[in-house]
Amino acid sequence: MKYFLFSPLLLLTALDAKPVLENQSCKVCHPQIYQEYQNSMHSKSSIYKDILHKAVWDKHPAKAKGEYSCAKCHTPSDHQLMNGKSQLADNPTQQSEPISCQLCHQIESIEKHAKSNKNIFTSKDKHFFSANKEKKGEKIKFKQESRFFGLLTIQSGSPHHSIDYSNENYYNGDACMGCHSHKQNAKGFIVCDMEVKQGDSKETCISCHMPKVQGSLANHKESPSHAFHGLSIHNSPAQTLAKYVKLTLDQQANAFDIMIKNEATHALFPQPLRLAQLRVNIEREGKTIPLKTESFVKIIGTTGKMSMPWLADSIISDNSIKALETRKIHYDITLQKTDKLIVVFGYYVISPKIAKKLNITDKETIKFIPLTSKRFILLETSEQDK
């Protein structure tokens, strides 16, 4: 067990303050994780921070009835709203912690339902679940001991909360599936589906999206790293994730194939707003020759036409790249010796077509975001290849 010196003063300041916001207490002792979280979509999932969520909500039929039906996943930390004591309104929780630290750390289990899954929370106060392979199974209560006749106070665990390392959902990623699995509309049609398939993969939602990054997990603890909390695919390419989408080239005599290997255990960008693309350019004798852009998209709608999610009753088309799939894209083009092939795989958070329909013009939101790219230099073209 690790011990460390402990300042009673800090404990008092942390516990005395009664902040409006739940995350303020966590911030005192977990500053780095708190900082990362500020950039995550979990801190921006309300209509007041996410213009896409707002744009779709504004058109949703439930809005006219004044029933914000998105709260259980988008703003579950707004407790007044959740227990029906208030209507959807701008407040500090909606602004900065619609899915708070403790909400995520108190998910005890997931109930599976056809419409959408449901998070079941622990009823114990300040009891947080976490994952640590070395401590798996342990439940740690804060302990304080006096040493050297009371001259030194030594503590173990966290002075603010107990930690429970025994919840399997924080190891296998199921803690994410109360919100991220799927969602049906009123017609019983599934409008969002991650299409999760574990296959032989050893990776989980948590190992890929919350990799260990530098910096201590808490102020009072010397740990070299902590789990990354800035989960987002908005605005910037998630660099840590690029390695899970691999691009390779298969060159033939008069043609070539680009292979996109998706190592994620879910379909890539299967949400109705997204559009993924493969863009290929040949650099030849100082010129750049663009080839046809390949799009990957799942389109939902009614009677053969794209529609808003609440109207949709069928899949119109779907060539999104599935969990653990390797997609081959064929090009009937003869590559020449000394050609350079620039291959980029990336995405739009909102496809330009839908952005137009929803009147979204914000440049940061509508830009193309490269996820991964590769430059193939063709020096050795064998006789056979020619």
Ligand code: HEC
């Ligand atoms: C007064 C300081 C303090 C406050 C306030 C505090 N924590 Fe902690 N927390 C710690 C310390 C110290 C540890 C490390 C304990 C250990 O590993 O022995 C810790 C550990 C944790 C862990 C488990 C880390 C692991 O090893 O996996 C989680 C999860 C956690 N805290 C969440 C929170 C959340 C959420 C809040 C806000 C509601 C919060 N903490 C507030 C000090 C604090």
Ligand code: HEC
């Ligand atoms: C079952 C949980 C759940 C419910 C209920 C839910 N959502 Fe979501 N929503 C999510 C999750 C999870 C994401 C993130 C999906 C992703 O990025 O793959 C999301 C993302 C979105 C996005 C894309 C946001 C962006 O910035 O890219 C929109 C738009 C959206 N939801 C609209 C709504 C609306 C409107 C409602 C209520 C009528 C609603 N959602 C209800 C879980 C839910």
Ligand code: HEC
């Ligand atoms: C309480 C519901 C909830 C839980 C639990 C939850 N998420 Fe989310 N998550 C959301 C919502 C809602 C969004 C979309 C916010 C938006 O775009 O408006 C989101 C966004 C994301 C994004 C960014 C997508 C984007 O559009 O930028 C990632 C990645 C993500 N979640 C992964 C996870 C992982 C991994 C876990 C488990 C450790 C998890 N989430 C747990 C509700 C949840």
Ligand code: HEC
């Ligand atoms: C092998 C690694 C890997 C695993 C395992 C994995 N993901 Fe992903 N995930 C990715 C990659 C790569 C992307 C695309 C990332 C990007 O654009 O930044 C992605 C994207 C996402 C997005 C954004 C999708 C969108 O269109 O908004 C969400 C949400 C997400 N993952 C949640 C999860 C959840 C929940 C799980 C567990 C069921 C999971 N991921 C498991 C690698 C992984």
Ligand code: HEC
């Ligand atoms: C989307 C859900 C989610 C949210 C929101 C969230 N966490 Fe976590 N957190 C997790 C999961 C899952 C892990 C376990 C990661 C692992 O395998 O180590 C974790 C790990 C931790 C750890 C231990 C880190 C380590 O390296 O072991 C601490 C401390 C922590 N969280 C604190 C916080 C604080 C503070 C906040 C708010 C600023 C927060 N969490 C918000 C899901 C979440």
